[in-house]
Amino acid sequence: MSDSLALKVRNPWSLVPSLGNLDAYITAVNRLPLLTAEEEQDYARRLQSKGDVDAAGRLVMSHLRLVVSISRQYLGYGLPQGDLIQEGNVGLMKAVKRFDPDQNVRLVSYAMHWIKAEIHEYILKNWRMVKVATTKAQRKLFFNLRSMKHALKEHSDHQQRSSLTESEIAHVAEKLNVKREEVLEMETRLSGGDVALEPQTDDDGESYAPIAYLADDSQEPTRVLEARSRDHLASDGLKQALDVLDPRSRRIVEERWLKVNDDSSGGMTLHELAAEYGVSAERIRQIEVAAMKKMRKAMTANVAVAA
Template structure:
C-alpha cells in the first residue's frame, strides 16, 4: 500500500521496518488498521521532546515516531469520507501524506498538540484527493447510470446535444427516465477543470483554488487570531490601567472613541484640559510608549 511506502521513508537507516509492527506483508486493510491501533500514543512531554529533536537536529527517528503514533488519527478521519465511493486504503494513504507534512511543519513551541495541528493537513490532503477523483466517482453510481454511461456514446450522432426525440428513443430502449438520459449527457459533456493553474499566465490566477482555498482554519492562523483577541481585550485594558486619568482620557479620545480611527483632535483636547496642543501631543506620546511596554507581555 502506498501509505506503507510513504511511512517507510521515515524509517532510520539500519532499523528493521518489520520491528515497527505495521510494515511488511499485512495482507489487507483490516490488518493494517488493527496494527495501527496497537501503536502507543505519546504524552505531551514526549511529543514536544520528539518534535524539538526533529526540528533542531533533523532526527528522522523522532519524526518517524511522531508519524507512527498518529496513524490511528488518519484512519479515523479517513473513515468519515467513505461515502464518496473511494477505497478506504486510498483515503488513508493520502491522509498519511498529510500527516507527514504536518510533522514536517509542526512547531512544538506554539502551545498546541500535534493531533490538533495535523487534522488540518490530513483533511486537506484527503479533500484534494477526492476533488481530483470527483468526476470519476460521481459520473455513474447507480445501475441505471452505469447502463447509460456505456450506451449513450454509441447512440449519439456527433458531438451535438441529443434532440428531444433521440432522448425519448434512448430512454425507451434502455427502460430509464428521459430526465436521467439528459442528466447523464450533461455529465459526460462536462470537462474536468484543474483545481490549480498549470501555468503562470495572468489569466489563470482565477483558477478554482483561488476562491476555494481558505486559510481561516489553518492552526497557525487560528493561534494568531487568539493571540490578537487576547491583546485587544486583556492587554489593552491592562495597558490603560497603568495610565493616570488624564493620559487615559487622551488616549481613549484620540484612538479608541470610534472604530474608524477618527478620534478627537489635539486642539479639542487642548481646550478641554486648558493646555497647548503640543502639551497634549507630549502626554499622548509618553502614554503610548508606556502602554507599549505593558502590551509586550501579551505579545
C-alpha cells in the first residue's frame, strides 16, 4: 500500500503497531502522510459538526509523529519513551477534541501545548516518588533549569563545571521568577540519583540497601526523654499539678477538662458551674484561667526536677 493511500484504509489504526515495539511504532508513524490545510479543515469540521469519529482518528494519526518528536525532548528524565509517547498521545486527542477550525490556526500549533502539558503532568507524578514541583513557577523551573544550565555552559569558559555560579543562579532565578533558594534546591534534586530502598537482587547475601540500615527514631535518646516526660506529665505530673489548686478551682478544671460522662458529652459548662456556685459564668472562666496558669507552672517545675 502506498503512503498516499495510507490514511484511506477502512481501519487506519491497523497501520500503527503497539508501543511494545517502539522502533516499529516510530517507523510506522513517520511513514504516515501529513494532511494538507484543506484536508485538516475538512476533517475538523466533520468532527465539530457531526462528531465524526473517523475524522478525529485521521487528525490524530497525521500528528502522531509530532508526539514522537516532542517526547524526545524529555528523555533526560529517565522515563521510558514509550510512556512519554503514550501520555503525549492523550494530550493530542484532547487537542483534536477541542480544536476549532475557524480560528485559522493549524492543528500542529494548537496541539503542541496539550501534548507538552500531558507529558509534564506525567513526569511530575512519576519521575520521583516525591513531587518536586507544586506551584506554577516551580514547574517552570523544573522543566527549564536543565536547558538553561546547558545554555549557560555553552557561553562559559568552564564547560566542565557542573554546578552553577552565584551569578548564574541569580540569572536563572530572575529569568524564571523564583527564589535563589528554589533554584539551588531544584538543581540538587535534578542532579541527585534515585536510590532503591529495597535490594535489587538477593543472589548475594552481602548486598545491602538503605532499608537495612535506616535508623529507628523511636530509640533516639532525645525522643526517649521526650516520651518519658510526656508520660510523666500525663500521670504523676497532672496529679501533682491538680494538688496545688484549692477545692473549687480543682473541681472547675476537672469538670471542664478532665471529666467524660458515659455519653462522651464531657463535664459541666461554665453556666452550669456558675449556677452551682452562685456566681457569673465570667467569674468561673476567670477562676479556670488562673487555675490553668498555676497548673502550668507546677508542671514546668516537675519537668525540670525530672530532668
